Amino acid sequence: xxxxxxxxxxxxxxxxxxxxxxxxxxxxxxxxxxxxxxxxxxxxxxxxxxxxxxxxxxxxxxxxxxxxxxxxxxxxxxxxxxxxxxxxxxxxxxxxxxxxxxxxxxxxxxxxxxxxxxxxxxxxxxxxxxxxxxxxxxxxxxxxxxxxxxxxxxxxxxxxxxxxxxxxxxxxxxxxxxxxxxxxxxxxxxxxxxxxxxxxxxxxxxxxxxxxxxxxxxxxxxxxxxxxxxxxxxxxxxxxxxxxxxxxxxxxxxxxxxxxxxxxxxxxxxxxxxxxxxxxxxxxxxxxxxxxxxxxxxx
Ligand code: NAP
Numbered sequence: 001x002x003x004x005x006x007x008x009x010x011x012x013x014x015x016x017x018x019x020x021x022x023x024x025x026x027x028x029x030x031x032x033x034x035x036x037x038x039x040x041x042x043x044x045x046x047x048x049x050x051x052x053x054x055x056x057x058x059x060x061x062x063x064x065x066x067x068x069x070x071x072x073x074x075x076x077x078x079x080x081x082x083x084x085x086x087x088x089x090x091x092x093x094x095x096x097x098x099x100x101x102x103x104x105x106x107x108x109x110x111x112x113x114x115x116x117x118x119x120x121x122x123x124x125x126x127x128x129x130x131x132x133x134x135x136x137x138x139x140x141x142x143x144x145x146x147x148x149x150x151x152x153x154x155x156x157x158x159x160x161x162x163x164x165x166x167x168x169x170x171x172x173x174x175x176x177x178x179x180x181x182x183x184x185x186x187x188x189x190x191x192x193x194x195x196x197x198x199x200x201x202x203x204x205x206x207x208x209x210x211x212x213x214x215x216x217x218x219x220x221x222x223x224x225x226x227x228x229x230x231x232x233x234x235x236x237x238x239x240x241x242x243x244x245x246x247x248x249x250x251x252x253x254x255x256x257x258x259x260x261x262x263x264x265x266x267x268x269x270x271x272x273x274x275x276x277x278x279x280x281x282x283x284x285x286x287x288x289x290x291x292x293x294x295x296x297x298x299x
Contacts, residue, residue, distance in 0.1 A: 003227070004261040006149055012271035015148065015297065016061055019278045022294045023062040026285065034285035035064035036094040036120065036277070037086045041079065041105065042072030047098045057274050063281060066092060072102050079105065080113050087115040093288055094120030094281035117287065120280040128169065131177045131299075138280050139299045143175040145272025146207060146228050147182070147299060153226055153261050154205070158183035161202050165189045165216070165249070166209035171230060175207055178299055196220070208249035216250040224260035230269050 026032045036058050040051050051067065058065035068082055079097075086095045095118045097110050111119065116126035122140035130137030139147075150157065162184035166172035172188060179186045189199050200206055200220040208216050209230035221227060231249030238245070248265030256262050263269050279297035286293050 003256040003259040004153075005256075006153055006226075006228075006261050006263045006268060008145070008149060008263055008268040009271045011149060011152065012145070012275035015272070015275040015279060016057060018294065018297060019275070019282050020061040022282050022286075022297075026282075026291075027062070030289065030291065032285065032289055033062070033064050033091070034094075034281050035066060035092045036096075036281045037066040037068065037089075037092045039068045039070065039079070039082060039086075039095070039097040041070045041074055041097070041101045044098075044100065047100070051098050054274055054277065057278060058281075061278055063278070064091065073104075076105055076109070079110065083110070083113045087113075087118060090288075092118065093285035094118055094277070096121045096277070118284055120277055120284055122174065122280065123170065128174065131174055134181065138284060139178065140170060140174040141276035141280060142171055142230065142269065142273045143178055144276040144279070144299055146175060146230065146269055147178045148276070148296075149228065149263065149269070149272065150179075150182075150205060150226065157205065160184045160204040161187070162205040162207070163187045163189055163200050163203035164207045164209065165193075165196070165200070166230070168209070171209045175209070179205065179207075181299065210249045212249055213247035214249070214251040216255060218251065218254040218258045221255050221258045223258050225258075227255055227259045227262040228269060229263050229265050232265065232270070 038051055038054055055065045086092045095114050099107055111123045116124050119127055119138055122138040127137040162179040164172050164176045167188050167190045176186050176188045189196055197220045201222055203225055205226050207228040211231050213233040227250055229248035229250040233247045234244045235247055237243040246266050283293050283298050
């Protein structure tokens with residue numbers, strides 16, 4: 001039987017709808033408008049697209065969007081001065097610096113400068129440590145989005161075998177921590193993993209975040225498994241000259257004949273990332289004001 005297609009686009013729209021309802025409540029009941037500040041250094045074309053999408057969706061849910069553009073040759077001192085001001089600004093509840101930044105800036109130092117309670121990308125060492133310790137922090141947006149899709153699809157994940165392919169700080173490690181919190185038995189696979197196909201074939205939940213197009217084959221997948229495809233590879237479009245096509249890490253056509261449920265690329269995990277950025281901003285805003293956190297929008 002063909003796998004259920006997990007519609008991340010529709011799910012993300014639902015998350016944004018819930019965020020919008022919380023924004024309205026915060027405004028009317030407490031006179032608070034949540035605010036997200038995005039810092040863009042330089043003019044990387046892909047970053048421009050992401051920042052524009054973030055701005056549009058932030059405004060659509062009724063939050064304040066503060067965009068700060070700095071020249072590509074900005075000094076660390078000037079960038080840190082801006083971050084310090086945003087850290088101290090009570091109208092700003094979430095801060096993110098769009099990566100990559102130019103080579104003369106250290107991304108880890110930039111993230112470390114952001115107040116962890118406003119680190120809505122969840123990338124700081126403090127938030128990674130809180131997650132690893134099972135304590136409350138802000139969780140990296142894409143893993144949080146995958147968790148929401150999995151909870152919706154599976155419900156109780158206790159005792160399931162979960163395999164995450166990829167061990168980046170951005171995705172693989174936080175995803176594995178979240179699955180552990182759900183009481184899964186978690187394996188993290190990576191480029192040195194032996195017998196990767198066999199390891200994957202034991203998974204009830206298989207999450208692929210590698211960046212190698214269509215690497216995961218049908219015989220790597222346990223029949224009925226839930227497959228979450230995080231990978232994005234841009235390739236020339238076979239039918240449209242000059243256009244590109246996005247491919248995931250999973251051979252979608254073959255794997256969807258075996259899996260129980262699967263996320264497509266595009267339209268699966270991708271739309272969840274900004275939706276979870278907005279969810280994290282609401283969470284940060286509620287915590288900053290001593291208000292109850294929204295249910296269903298946190299880990
Ligand atoms: P990354 O930092 O490059 O990490 C890739 C991981 O894949 C590494 O842990 C690497 O192992 C592992 N790997 C590489 N080749 C492998 C192989 N042949 N077999 C098994 N594992 C292998 O990438 P990332 O930032 O985690 O992102 C991964 C993918 O997800 C990318 O395609 C990215 O574009 C996508 N992504 C999408 C979203 C979204 O919003 N949809 C968000 C984040 C990322 P080693 O550690 O051993 O090198």
